[in-house]
Amino acid sequence: MGTTRFAQNDLARLSYEVDGPEQGPPLIFLHATLGDHRTIGDLQRELNADYRLILPDARGHGASAGIQGRTFTITEMANDVWAVMEAEGLDADDAPRPLLIGHGQGAVTALELARRRSDRFVGMILIEPDAPALLDGETDADVIRLRESGREVYRRISESAYRDQLEQALEGYMRYRWGVEWRDELSRPRLAATRRHLGALGPSLEALDSFRILPEELAAIQLRSHMITAGSSPAMIEVTGRRLAAVMPSATYRQIGKIALGAPFGSEAMFDVLRPLIASMVGRS
Numbered sequence: 001m002g003t004t005r006f007a008q009n010d011l012a013r014l015s016y017e018v019d020g021p022e023q024g025p026p027l028i029f030l031h032a033t034l035g036d037h038r039t040i041g042d043l044q045r046e047l048n049a050d051y052r053l054i055l056p057d058a059r060g061h062g063a064s065a066g067i068q069g070r071t072f073t074i075t076e077m078a079n080d081v082w083a084v085m086e087a088e089g090l091d092a093d094d095a096p097r098p099l100l101i102g103h104g105q106g107a108v109t110a111l112e113l114a115r116r117r118s119d120r121f122v123g124m125i126l127i128e129p130d131a132p133a134l135l136d137g138e139t140d141a142d143v144i145r146l147r148e149s150g151r152e153v154y155r156r157i158s159e160s161a162y163r164d165q166l167e168q169a170l171e172g173y174m175r176y177r178w179g180v181e182w183r184d185e186l187s188r189p190r191l192a193a194t195r196r197h198l199g200a201l202g203p204s205l206e207a208l209d210s211f212r213i214l215p216e217e218l219a220a221i222q223l224r225s226h227m228i229t230a231g232s233s234p235a236m237i238e239v240t241g242r243r244l245a246a247v248m249p250s251a252t253y254r255q256i257g258k259i260a261l262g263a264p265f266g267s268e269a270m271f272d273v274l275r276p277l278i279a280s281m282v283g284r285s
Contacts (some may be wrong), residue, residue, distance in 0.1 A: 002044075002053065004063065009076075009083035014064035016084050025122075025282040026088075026096055028054045028218065029265060032104025032128070033204045034173070034197045036062030039093065039103070042264025043274065051278070054098070056084050058105065062201025069202050074081040074131070074211040075104070089121070099281055101274070103127040103264050104177075105204055108134070108211060111244075114223050115213060123281040124222040125274065127246060128247040130237045131208040137215045145238055150236035154205040162203030169201055170194070178232060178261050185261040197272075206229040218247045225251040226277055228270075230259040 027047065031039045037055035047053060057064040059072055072076050087089045090098055099122050102110035111134075114124055114226025115260035132154065135147040153176050160169040173183040186194070225248055227241040237266030238255070245253035247271060265274070 002048070002055070005087065007080075007083045007087040009080045011060055011065075011081060012076075013065040014056060014059075014080050014084060016054060018088065019044060020051050022052060024050055024052040026052045026054060027097040027278065027282075028056070028081065028085075028098045028100050029101035030056065030100065030106025030109050031061070032106055032264065033104070034106040034194045034210075035059070035106075035264075036169075036193060036197065037186065038062075038193070039263050040263060041260075041263025043263075043266035043271055044270065046275070047278070048268075054084065054088060054090075055246060056081060058109075058200070058204075060158075060203065061064060061197045070084045071206055074105075074108055074112050074207050077109045077207065078116065081109060081113060082117075082136075083158050097122040099278060100266070101127070101214060101278075103175060104130050105208055110210070111213065111221075114221050114225075115217055118221055118223045118272075120226045125228065125243065125268075125277060125281075127228045127239070127264065128230070128233050128237050129227070129240050130234075131211045131240075132236065133209070133211050134213065135236070135243060136212065138243070143243075146236040146239055150234065151209060154209050156256075158202045158205040158209070161198070161205075162170045166195075166198045168202075170198060173201060173205075179232065182261060187262055190262045191197070217249060218244065219249065221248050222250055224281060226281075227251060227253045228256065228273065229253075232258045237273060 002017045007014045036057050061125040100110040107129035124168045132147050132151040157169050157172040227245045229238045245251045256269050
């Protein structure tokens, strides 16, 4: 376990954990909707001897400030990460460049950071990027159908959340993202933590739905990037990963068998993929 710290972005008080040697190559992990910094799981213990780990809690998640009936955008979420970087001295031109590793909404937040300040990062690993708008501009009828179906699911879940039908919203979201047996895979502590984050579900899905990035903007991101989805990922998310790898000039795509629900960064299959990727991207063998 690392040290908990706080940063401020306008009115948002942001909690994050730091771990590992101060002079180690910095890695920033950005969790998915309804997760928190602890979803890095056992991977934290595997990496904290060699790397400086920075693990933010997104708005409304973990120990960051709660959401009180307000909306926000992916740009604001990216600004939150930048505020954490400023607090850790990683915003300066002469500071070491972090590697961004994001899952779900965290992957979309990382993409927004790269669009705006790709010069400040060494690369990105995007796991299951899931904003429907990332498929805007596609002309294939099957892709358009997947995009609109995913968008409709998110809007329906968001509406349930705003109506305070939180159990219905939770069931809808988890079934879409993880399948009908999602409860069997989530430990009781993680389920309890997920329930604590439900106030952020509607605003988070609305932010993902409203996110926009043009194909030419994606093509302009030269940052070395890796897209990862799984055989268990929703079809829209798999197509999104493949599309980003095809459009972004320095990106590759990889599919693994499954991503664990409770600790998606730290499952054995994901660790086997991430460890060599991280080492290669920050120049460590």
